[in-house]
Amino acid sequence: MEQKINEFMALVESKNPNEPEFLQAVREFAETVIPFISERKKYDGKNILLRIAEPERSIIFRVPWVDDKGEIIVNRGFRIQMNSAIGPYKGGIRFHHTVNLSVLKFLAFEQVFKNSLTTLPMGGGKGGSDFDPEGKSDGEIMRFCQSFMTELCRHIGPDLDVPAGDIGVGAREIGYLFGQYKRIRNEFTGVLTGKGLAYGGSLIRPEATGYGVVYFTDQMLRTIGHDIKGKVVAISGFGNVAWGVALKVNELGGKVVTISGPDGYIYDEEGISGEKIDHMLEMRATGDNRAERYLEKYPNAIFHKGKSPWEVKVDIAIPCATQNELNGDDAQKLIDNGVLCVTEAANMPSTLDAIKLFLDNKVLFAPGKAANAGGVAASGLEMTQNSIRLNWTSEEVDLRLKEIMIGIHNQCKKYGAEEDGYVNYVKGANIAGFVKVADAMLAQGVV
Ligand SMILES: NC(=O)C1=CN([C@@H]2O[C@H](COP(=O)(O)OP(=O)(O)OC[C@H]3O[C@@H](n4cnc5c(N)ncnc54)[C@H](OP(=O)(O)O)[C@@H]3O)[C@@H](O)[C@H]2O)C=CC1
Numbered sequence: 001m002e003q004k005i006n007e008f009m010a011l012v013e014s015k016n017p018n019e020p021e022f023l024q025a026v027r028e029f030a031e032t033v034i035p036f037i038s039e040r041k042k043y044d045g046k047n048i049l050l051r052i053a054e055p056e057r058s059i060i061f062r063v064p065w066v067d068d069k070g071e072i073i074v075n076r077g078f079r080i081q082m083n084s085a086i087g088p089y090k091g092g093i094r095f096h097h098t099v100n101l102s103v104l105k106f107l108a109f110e111q112v113f114k115n116s117l118t119t120l121p122m123g124g125g126k127g128g129s130d131f132d133p134e135g136k137s138d139g140e141i142m143r144f145c146q147s148f149m150t151e152l153c154r155h156i157g158p159d160l161d162v163p164a165g166d167i168g169v170g171a172r173e174i175g176y177l178f179g180q181y182k183r184i185r186n187e188f189t190g191v192l193t194g195k196g197l198a199y200g201g202s203l204i205r206p207e208a209t210g211y212g213v214v215y216f217t218d219q220m221l222r223t224i225g226h227d228i229k230g231k232v233v234a235i236s237g238f239g240n241v242a243w244g245v246a247l248k249v250n251e252l253g254g255k256v257v258t259i260s261g262p263d264g265y266i267y268d269e270e271g272i273s274g275e276k277i278d279h280m281l282e283m284r285a286t287g288d289n290r291a292e293r294y295l296e297k298y299p300n301a302i303f304h305k306g307k308s309p310w311e312v313k314v315d316i317a318i319p320c321a322t323q324n325e326l327n328g329d330d331a332q333k334l335i336d337n338g339v340l341c342v343t344e345a346a347n348m349p350s351t352l353d354a355i356k357l358f359l360d361n362k363v364l365f366a367p368g369k370a371a372n373a374g375g376v377a378a379s380g381l382e383m384t385q386n387s388i389r390l391n392w393t394s395e396e397v398d399l400r401l402k403e404i405m406i407g408i409h410n411q412c413k414k415y416g417a418e419e420d421g422y423v424n425y426v427k428g429a430n431i432a433g434f435v436k437v438a439d440a441m442l443a444q445g446v447v
């Protein structure tokens with residue numbers, strides 16, 4: 001079996017050189033799904049995984065715009081339309097200087113199976129740009145979004161490809177993107193999700209990713225007789241996802257004690273509420289993303305310069321920032337400190353070494369494609385509301401979101417339960433996400 005996996009990865013690597021993030025995501029998936037495929041005639045010998053690992057379409061385009069000084073800037077835009085077997089492409093847009101083809105292909109690949117797990121009719125895609133919103137004025141953000149959408153609008157639509165937010169793309173950016181789309185295409189549709197409530201957005205969508213992460217974490221803890229109440233939680237970043245996680249952890253009686261930025265992490269023994277993260281988001285909006293500034297308003301906290309929050313003794317660790325932010329050394333520190341549960345809120349925040357350590361030590365470990373699916377699930381619910389031209393209450397959306405997360409958890413248990421009772425959620429999520437996509441691809445022929 002290892003030979004089969006290595007042969008497959010050698011072929012994918014030969015077709016996608018110098019794309020480490022994409023190859024990492026494919027390897028993590030192949031190591032669990034190739035054994036599953038090999039045992040089932042229905043899937044074996046059909047090159048389904050080879051087809052899935054090849055985007056249906058990769059669109060790369062120029063994004064020229066003018067900054068406040070009148071200088072012409074050129075960025076690169078992307079939209080990876082990975083797989084539409086079970087629905088229109090669906091996935092976020094990321095604006096960050098670290099964005100490149102490899103990063104967006106890994107995100108689009110993960111999105112295929114994440115969206116499948118939600119059971120909603122959504123294929124997988126992802127897009128973005130190497131544009132860095134940090135420190136840009138509102139006018140510069142708007143002009144960039146308008147130029148980006150001037151090209152992207154040729155390739156998306158409510159029944160074709162429905163983008164949303166991700167790193168660097170929040171409500172403001174979605175508004176500017178939507179306005180330009182509507183102006184050029186002269187149609188008002190649910191072509192984007194994460195829209196404002198005034199023009200077709202859904203209640204709970206801003207909080208949904210973080211809420212869903214905590215719902216999934218609570219479900220995992222219940223399998224070992226625990227719950228969130230009284231637990232101490234370390235999180236990273238302080239963006240939209242971290243904010244939603246902090247809100248729900250505090251609501252369910254847990255205590256968040258860390259956030260982090262590019263300069264280091266904050267430890268706050270008194271606990272970090274959603275409101276405290278709100279304050280940090282306001283500061284970040286001014287272009288200052290230093291976590292240390294937390295001390296200006298909350299001086300009893302401690303700032304650890306250049307360190308990561310994974311050195312803190314906690315019950316639960318929830319990486320909320322970005323890919324590969326939690327490595328093998330971080331994982332070992334968490335394990336040595338007795339961590340009960342690690343839930344990926346970010347996309348692929350753990351390295352393969354870290355994942356192996358968590359699984360080998362029987363730590364409850366939830367991969368992002370399962371645990372952070374609440375964001376895209378709420379996007380799917382926004383699309384439903386747009387289709388029926390009705391708005392649900394926040395209670396109705398939250399209830400549907402929680403039901404979806406419990407359903408994902410149950411699917412992971414079905415395919416990931418091991419003889420000793422431990423649940424390998426990586427295996428469970430990958431196989432559960434694969435089955436629906438593979439069945440649809442088989443039915444639709446070699447396309
Ligand atoms: N938004 C959504 O609906 C969903 C998002 N996700 C994932 O969650 C994670 C966070 O997204 P979101 O909260 O929306 O994004 P935000 O832009 O709101 O916040 C991102 C946070 O991560 C930090 N960060 C980003 N890139 C890096 C980096 N390269 N190194 C260190 N820190 C970094 C940011 O700090 P800085 O100021 O330095 O950039 C910020 O604190 C991402 O992995 C995203 O893909 C998953 C599911 C849904």
Ligand SMILES: N=C(CCC(=O)O)C(=O)O
Binds near residue numbers: 091163372375
């Ligand atoms: N950025 C997102 C949300 C995508 C969406 O809501 O379409 C993700 O699932 O990674």
